[in-house]
Amino acid sequence: MLGEIGQVLLILALLAALLQSVLPLIGAQRGIPALTAIARPAALLQLTMVLAAFVVLTIAFVRQDFSLRYVADNSNSLLPMIYRYSAVWGAHEGSLLMWSLVLALWTAAVAAFSRQLPPEVMARVLAVMGMISVGFLAFLLFTSNPFARLLPAPSEGHDLNPLLQDPGLIIHPPLLYLGYVGFAVPFAFAIAALIDGRIDVRWLRWTRPWTNAAWGFLTIGIALGSWWAYYELGWGGWWFWDPVENASFMPWLVGAALLHSQAATEKRGVFVGWTLLLAIAAFALSLLGTFLVRSGVLTSVHSFAADPSRGLFILIFLGVVVGGSLLLYAIRAPGMGGNSADPRRAFTLNSRESLLLANNLLLSCACAMVLLGTLYPLLADALDLGKVSVGPPYFGTLFVVLMAPMIVLLPFGPLSRWQREQGLRTLALLAPWAGLAIVLGIIGWWMAPQGKFKTGIGIAGAAWVAGGTGYYLWMRLRKSGRPNAETWGMLIAHFGVAVFLVGALLVEALHVQHEVALAPGKSIDAGGYTLLFEGVDASDGPNYHSDRGHLQVLRGDTLITRLHPEKRMYASGGQPMTEAGIHPTLGGDIYVALGESLGDGSWAVRVQIKPFVRWIWLGAALMALGGFITAVDRRFRRLPEKSK
DSSP: OHHHHHHHHHHHHHHHHHHHHHHHHHHHHHTOHHHHTTHHHHHHHHHHHHHHHHHHHHHHHHHTOTTBHHHHHHOOTTSOHHHHHHGGGSSHHHHHHHHHHHHHHHHHHHHHHOTTSOHHHHHHHHHHHHHHHHHHHHHHHHHOOTTOBOSSOOSSOOOOOGGGOSHHHHHHHHHHHHHHHHTHHHHHHHHHHHHHTSOOHHHHHHHHHHHHHHHHHHHHHHHHHHHHHHHHSSSOOSOOOOHHHHHHHHHHHHHHHHHHHHHHHHHHOOOHHHHHHHHHHHHHHHHHHHHHHHSSOOOOTTOOOOOHHHHHHHHHHHHHHHHHHHHHHHHHGGGOSOOTTOGGGOOOSSSHHHHHHHHHHHHHHHHHHHHHHHHHHHHHHHTTOOOOOOOHHHHHHHHHHHHHHHHHHTTHHHHSOSSOOOTTHHHHHHHHHHHHHHHHHHHHHHHOSSOHHHHHHHHHHHHHHHHHHHHHHHHHHHHHSSOOHHHHHHHHHHHHHHHHHHHHHHHHHHOEEEEEEEOTTOEEEETTEEEEEEEEEEEEOSSEEEEEEEEEEEETTEEEEEEOOEEEEETTOSSOEEEOEEEOOTTEEEEEEEEEEEETTEEEEEEEEEETTHHHHHHHHHHHHHHHHHHTOGGGGSOOSOOO
């Protein structure tokens, strides 16, 4: 009965989403309070139904109900209990159900925490989010039903993809989806404003915390995905410019631009149309990521599906949502530029507004560069222009070219004044920190045993951003007392950029890698450490056989730690999985991956020293924390009475 119950719950959720998307919008447009009031209860009803369906699917996995095709394809009797829970979203159908659940959670959150806004505004916002839910629930029911029966039921399932049998699956997808789907909220506010035909200060202020929260979750989700790939795949890399990685990175870049544009629009009344367009673009790119992952057009370790019919459905849905939004924008936006006579809107080239505009342009160009590099091979193949490969040299070079100016300008923003700056005041304030950054960069270049240029640039860039950010904090504390939450969030996020720069550039510059054949008793020196190979023994896990290596890590004669890299072969078959042995420190990781047996007791071993690699994820965590702190600023819950 589980399959039938889940099916009914999804149908009821679809009906609730239809009510939520149609009746409140009619009520808001025609001024019918009874219809407008339907929005909130319909949103809560939809959440209840989707959550119940998700619980039913979870029970099916726990009970190992192989009469459901999705359960039979992604579980078996040997799968550990913890992975039965995460297997619920480990493949295409379940991941779409989680997407729908997260969207319902965001919708219910908006319904619950936005009661201060006018009923008509909230009715339009919730109606737009209901329309998005209709699309995804229809996708689930008609092309990707996780409750489809498999009769006769097999006695054993196929097993969850071994790559996904990892704690990373438990935490990475939910947080990534919270970010992806969270951009539906500023999108819905933008579409609601376009339908209404005016931009209200209340919309501008109330949408900012939702944007910051979504961006924070997306930052954490991407960082966790990077960390998961780092330790699970055995390559020791933290970013590969994989097309699906790019699909999550693009809305992150546009979301970062949106954060800054919203601040300028709310405080100074500038960039109104641009802010609306960014809100549309951020969610459109999230939908594009969904299409890329599930259409079958990409070959990626992250891909969920290879069914062209599913891809066609999403492509049509993407076209309707994005095309309809842009059409509405083209019709409505020209008349929504706000009061051109507002004195707050005037600004000179030497002002904070100009710096925020430069920030937006650089982030948008970076996103366009990633989008072009991701989609061009697909377009070239579709148009019979030949097979084209776009790899790290393209992405790495152009991204650095676009981001370097933003890093240079970043400390100027907080110190600059709105509308008009006084001559070269900001440059004079930051000159000592620029000098310090240059000196530290030269010292780093001189001391680096290799990768001198990247080392020097990484240290100088980090010192420049951290010094400028710290100096602004000191000035703010001296003049105005304790900063508010929005300012703290900005400062922490900017400091996170500095920490990230250290990790990203220094690990590229200073990493050491050796691929050697080691027999028991043999050792290798790497990065000031001696790694003594003790041999390999066989062991069995709950659903796999493992060859487990043993190495001592010594510095001089002192034992630092023991590492145990593994080669696992799962009972369900497939390629062997590599489980790296890692000794983590803040200063760097010792990373060991076990290769193949070479006979006579010798094994292929890859040894890597990864200096400052953990600073990458620490920097991302600080950036996300900054977004969350900004989101809880009390000022955003005190809505102004006047509108623009």
